[in-house]
Amino acid sequence: MPLSGLAFVPMMALGFVAIAVTISSLENIPFTVPMPGNIPGLKTNYWVPPIAAALGYFVLQVMARFIGAEKKTWREIAAHAVNDYLLLGIFIGVIYVHFNMKMWVPVINPSLHDQEYFGIDQALRPVVDLFIWLRMGIGQFLPAVDIWYQAAFMAIFVLSFLAHALGRRLWHYHNMVALVIFEMLGPLAYFVRPAVGPFIYEPGVNKMATDAELHMYDVYQQVREGGAAWIAQHGGQFFAQPLAAMPSLHVGASFIMLYYAVKARLWVAPVTAIAFFWIVIESVASRWHYLIDLPVGLLLAAIAITATNHLCRGIRGEDRQAMTHLALGR
DSSP: OTTTTOTHHHHHHHHHHHHHHHHHHHHTOOOOOOOSOBOTTSSSBTTHHHHHHHHHHHHHHHHHTTSSSSOOOHHHHHHHHHHHHHHHHHHHHHHHHHHHHHHHHHHHOOOOOHHHHHHHHHHTHHHHHHHHHHHHHHHTTSTTGGGHHHHHHHHHHHHHHHHHHHTTOSSHHHHHHHHHHHHHHHHHHHTTSOOOOGGGTSOOSOHHHHHHHHHHHHHHHHHHHHHHHHHHHHGGGGTTOOOOOSSOHHHHHHHHHHHHHHHTTOTTHHHHHHHHHHHHHHHHHTTSSOTTHHHHHHHHHHHHHHHHHHHTTTOSTHHHHHHHHHHHTO
């Protein structure tokens, strides 16, 4: 049976959708249909990462049928593929709702706490300057340095999905469930004490990021002024453009992927660690985020990991084979 042992995942996703629908109804804010667009700060369509994960998975699963010491049967490949594509589909659905809710932030809670957060940055200015110094130093040796805040994040998502799914799968379900939970918590956290980012006070060292931030800030102001009517008319065109700094979901999500890559001892773990380090440094140096955004993002990640390890406590190691047998009807 598909998602045997993981039936709570679609139930959680439906609960998240129900929360979003309730907010939408109460505030009279519509959901939008996304139009083609690029990831902010990266000239790549936002559908590229999930499509790359899905296509890469298909190709490598077929190759696994013929290559390797332990060749998989078509039935085993199909059983895994059903679960994995369902999880990926649920994740994409949650991301769709997530970005809608993120665009609603200026309407739901128009107050901003940037001055408060920037005050913390100023009090800890040596830390901010250290991040900038590290970024400038590493940036001298990193090709196309400005793209890697977004590109590294997208790359480790695709690589971690493939490495878990096509490897021993010991922590594959944990990784995906934790990311789904995290992306559901994220937009709810945005509503609490919103901020747009420190770039409104000072530019970062990443010109591509600064240009994206200023464009997203313009969209934010239009949503704040135009409200639900503006979202209904223009939301789909700017689907990937909503702006929110508190908390840092890039840092939190990349930590989740690092945590489970290390747990599973994946070959991609060192790459994920390097990407995580870079995302932390660049998030502050490019002025996407205040310092306070990072620990709050990590706190959300810790909550998602703790919940996942409890919910998936029976799905690991030897249970992988049992789940495969259940999916095959053995």
